[in-house]
Amino acid sequence: MATHQSQQPIARRSTRLLAAVHELHKQGFHNLAIYTSMVPSGLHWRCQLIPLHHLAIEGDCVEVIADNGSYEPAHHSSADGGNLYFGWEDARPDTARELADKIKDRFPRLMAASENRNYRYAGWFTEMLGMAETGALPVCGRSITLPHPAK
Template identity: 45%
Template sequence: MSKSFMAGEALYRAFRGQGRVLVDVQALEHSILSGEAGSALYRLMSESADYNTDGKAIALYQRALAGWVLQGGSGGEEAAVVAPLPISLQPPTDSALRRAGRLLAMVHELHKAGYQRLRISAGMSPTGMHWRCHITSADNVQLDGWDLVQWGEEVVTYSSADDHYFGWQDSAGKSARQLAQLFIERFPELARKGVGQDRAYAGWFVSMLGNAENGRFPVFFADYLLSPTEEEMPPPPCGYRHAWSAVDGRVANADLRLEHLPPPEARWDELEVFCLTYDGYAGGQKSISQCMAQAAQVASSRLAEASLDDLRTTLFIRQRDIRNNHPIPPSDDDLRLMHAIVEQIRSRLSRG
């Protein structure tokens, strides 16, 4: 991959992490006229001429291109100023959006009252038509900060397809504060588990709520590929880094040690963290389809014959596929394959 490509993509990630940025159009125009941005873009296009052109490659190319353009509009600084959100003066005209926003506001009211260990797990229905939001306590949340450990009475769910919150026929017209009071009364055990301070999560929630009031609702799961930024994802419970941001926790094959591996027959949340210690895309040099083909080859052959890259790429792409397209926890067949791969890696590391 070219240096211009990698630099542009890194710039884009830096800007994207801020959510919104202010672009100095005069600085951008100066960059255009002076040829500074143009030279970088020309190098990017020239060096990427022979790059593969599947959907993922095109997306990466667009990110790199956007990075150089945004850099030109930031006056040459490393990062542009974060743009504040506009104050939301009117509720959405769409009734489903109003109800969804009021639900999030209800959780915010509960946080203000001292129930900061209540968390949400929000995403899209399989059809992509409706927004869903599960509410649970922090001790029922996995390392990624939002995925649920188990279902049952510890989880209550709202869908934008519903006309009433949680099936409450008397919830129509209730304010966020009134809904919060009903939540405490009608879900006493969950409310009890939600008591306590979690300032990191409550602070993240306020920022997320501002985005939601401007039409950007949180989506942690969907039947399509998600690429959340660090800022869009909630902080994990118990001080863990969340699994989606394993970039800083990646371990190269040459540095892999036994202590990096999850235990035998590890739970899904333990497996998932290890899966994300490796970048199967190789910094964008491999597409999703190439990774899937590599994983299919591993699954259909003897694991002992697969390379370490093959094994870890299989774990990586299976995690991405399961996370975005399948129920959690994964099927027994998926877990069996992943456990077998981990044990194959463990055997190799043990032999030195």
């Protein structure tokens, strides 16, 4: 992982979640995908972990395909300060690798549905993670830079 990280705390903490997904890709969970969006105000970034086969991707348009409850919902929002990953108080100080271990342990059905080799998605993800490390978080096929919080 690149040593340069955004100085903006929420972007840095959000990138830690993306780095945790990358750690899981390195363990063979290449179909663990992200679905990202912004809240309507544009101030907070959201990230859902989802099996890749539950996403419909056409160009830059990404949609979630309805699920019948085959895996646990895994939703994160930077509105929680960025490091309250999935509402887990005990994950605040975690490194990307430690967070990956918690995701793997706490979302077993999601992980089972995501275990497979998919070098195309994992390669795209690696490139996107490099961009995120400069402060440009992904949002549905594009990157954004979070605004600095008002002082």
